[in-house]
Amino acid sequence: MSLQQRNVIKLILVERFGNVIADVGDIIFQNPSSLYTIVKSADIPLSKVKEALSVLIKYNLATFKLNTDAITAIYSLNVKNILLMLRFPKFINLIKAKFDESYEILVEEILLKGCLTASELIIKVTKRLQEQKNVNILLQELKDNFNSLITAKYVMRLSLQSLKVDELFLLPNIDLKEILAVLNGGNDTLPDAGVYWTINSDRFHQDLRDQLIVNSVTNKFDENMGELMRLLLQQMYVRTDPWVSSSNPIPILEVKEIVKKRNTHPQLVAFFEQYVAILEQDVTGIIRKVGEASGGSFQVEMKHIFTQLTWEAVEEIVNEKFDSKASRIFRLVKSRHYIEPEQIQNLVMIPAKEVKRILYMLLEENFLVVNELKRSATSLGPSKSFTLFHIRLTQVIRTMIELCFKTLYNIMMRRCHEKYLNKRLIDKKHRVDTITHGMRAQGISGDSVLDIEEMITPPENEILERIGKMMKKLSLTEIEIDDTMFLLEMYLMYE
């Protein structure tokens, strides 16, 4: 729990829930606290603090532990879930790519509301689809889609009194007649009241992880190898828990059958055995042959894959943060585990002075560590000890995660600041847009709309465009840094 993390958490909350909730969140980030303590430490009225806590709990961003009186409680922040909010766009996009738009909206609504009952969700999505003139959607379809999201474990029950694992994914009792009645203005009680659903982030992470692996394999080899990897992972789940570090054996014939049947990659069909052989023989050790029977069976080395990917990412960070000479030295130290400075000089083909400078820099920024090894007393010679360079990857990763938080904070802070500097203009634009949107909705068009649009002068438009570009850049960076964080988190998870 670093300062950088605390800063990021606060800005995430400010952007999505406003300052009141961010302030309350910040207090319980530091220490789990009672309502009384929070009100005392924050300059916020009691009613607002209560509301803030209620919102945080509803969105599963805070948890509470009831005191013995069963009325008062101690509140603490759910840091992991707050950071997850940065990843929501990716979650939604993932569902869009895997299913279709109605699934996408279902998931988006859950994310927006934190949690809701199945009936509430279906009502909400139906209304939204109706607004989009998408009247063809059938309630039955929505219900089925929602159920399949549960079956596929993307959605699970919000567990208030800790439920058993299989209870988390029990399908809810959705009464479409009742829902229809509500939609038509009736106010009937719904049979699933009190049963809340939320997203299962682990399931999304599993997909993001697989996507990362398939993309990486595609980059390194080709599309065909990427497809082979995708199917290997798909078949892996038949016999393996999603998060083990090394999968159970996968009979390769099984994969071959699917490749043949799908026939989307003719090259892969034609040279299936060769692709498998190449992947297996490759120094990266993504899969390992564990059985010869019936074409052989293979394990997917999940933990190993993420070690490889993480190494590469860190090497690339060294490459960009310093230069290609530094990454060359870094890779040499990696491949030799422990190495003396003289040996480094001989192998990297960089002037001695430069090597020394780089080694010092890498040492100073904690990418390398030095081990002093005492020579045994019997041996002769002028030097009494060896100096050995070494990399502690996990330590480097933790430093990198800190850098990610720091960067995230800086990016978000800068965005707030630029918005603040141009607040007047942005608000003006907002207002004009709101008004013209309203006018168009009322069927008004032509000069009167133009008149209002022209309230923004050309120079103002220019500034707005510049700010827009800036905001886009900063937001893109936010999305990309989260990708880096995801990879590093995966590494630590398997560690």
Place this chain on the structure above:
Amino acid sequence: MQEEDSGEDNTFNEDSILELAKSKPNGISNNDIKNEIPNVLPEMWTKSVNKLLKAGTLELFKDKGVLLYKYKDPSTKTEVKGSDNEEKVVYKIIEEAGNKGIWIRDIRFKSNLNMTQLNKVLKSLETKKFIKAVKSVAASKKKVYMLYNLEPDSSVTGGAWYQDQDFESEFVDVLNQQCYRFLDGKREAAIKLGGGPLMCRNRSYASAHDVHKFISELGISKVQLSVDDIESILYTVVLDNKAERTVNPSGEYLYRAINPFLKSPGIVRTTCGICPIVDRCADSGLINPKSCKYLTDWLND
């Protein structure tokens, strides 16, 4: 490496010239040499003469405007004429070190002389051209001593990568790029040829010999590079994560251009990820995200 290739001819020239000089104690002229070895080009034997002069086996005289070379017995040289015992001891130590040379500290250690004495002796031997000091590439300030007529070992001069004790970075960088270019070209060609992924992979392997041939034909190197030199360069390509190295059944290294798994991580796509002063960056300081110059430049880029 240079000496090895053209060595035989030169030794032959040197021997003939020496024989000639021995037979004429009053000295030989350029014309005498030309007549003795008419089939050798003048630039070849002048090289040999220069070398012999440098080594001290020939001495240069001028007689009535004609240059004369006189033979000088090397045995008289090794005796260190007119030297005292200390000089003899130090000379012996240096002689033992051969063309790898010896550090002053090690001479002191072996000779048991104190620093002032030793410096005096070394100075004296140097002025008499019995020994020379050579800067070693191993450490910029370190000098090693060796006999005057010796060609320093490549471990002292650094071999092909050094010019006057300076490491030729640009030269190495160019070679690194060219080696990669060759491997990449080989892979591209293999992909074009098709015939299945395994064939493709196997066709994209190259040995250091293959690369050596390519580099030699390119003619970018002013010095003759050995296969081992190319092997060293290829290893840097491997360390740059642009190639991988495997061993074939006969124990030879094979190289192949490879692609990375990942595109550059998001963290280095913004200035903070590569910032040299990120540790000094804080909300309250002069270096802060609101006014950071790097961020401003990057955002307006």
Place this chain on the structure above:
Amino acid sequence: MSGRGRGRGGRGGNTGLFNREQLNAIGITSNESIPGPIREPPPLFPLLNRKPVPLQESLELDYLLILRQNILDQMQSSGAYLRMPQSSERLDKAQQEIDKLIAQLPSVKEKFDWNMLPAELRPKLIAKRMKMKESKAVDVNSRLNQLEKQEEKTEKAMDVTVKEEAEPDEEEEEIQENYEDEDMDDGTDYANNYFDNGEEYEDEDDNLDDGPIY
């Protein structure tokens, strides 16, 4: 030490540590060779000799940006986005104007299932109601089912009412937050015309979506 050496002459224009004679004495004869007494501090931001890797561009990333912005917009206009009650005299005119606009946005209060939350978080009114129900439920055990149904109805009704107009009791709590009472006839007339119709817009989320992304 140097103070004594410089004596009275030190005050007259000569700002260096040494006077001319002293400089001459140590071999510095011409003016040029005296290094300036003030050296420039190192730059705050040393020259960055490299650029970050360019950001990636793709349709997928563009879509992620849109999704991200949609989420933020919807969160910010939802009931979960809490604002501090502010006294209006502290604000400048522009801010007041903006607040009025905000006040016209469909203000949806967040609904809570009070069973999910510790009792101390309940607003007074709700706390009272729930207590009443609880005690009844204890008294008449046999009519439990029926009561539960009623309870749910009340809750449901309550959830809906907060959307419409804040209930009188709740108004008391939120008395400072009196946007609804604000006079809105200066300067923002168009907005009034098109947006003063509350109810219809309560579930429309996309009226802010299609501007450029800020």
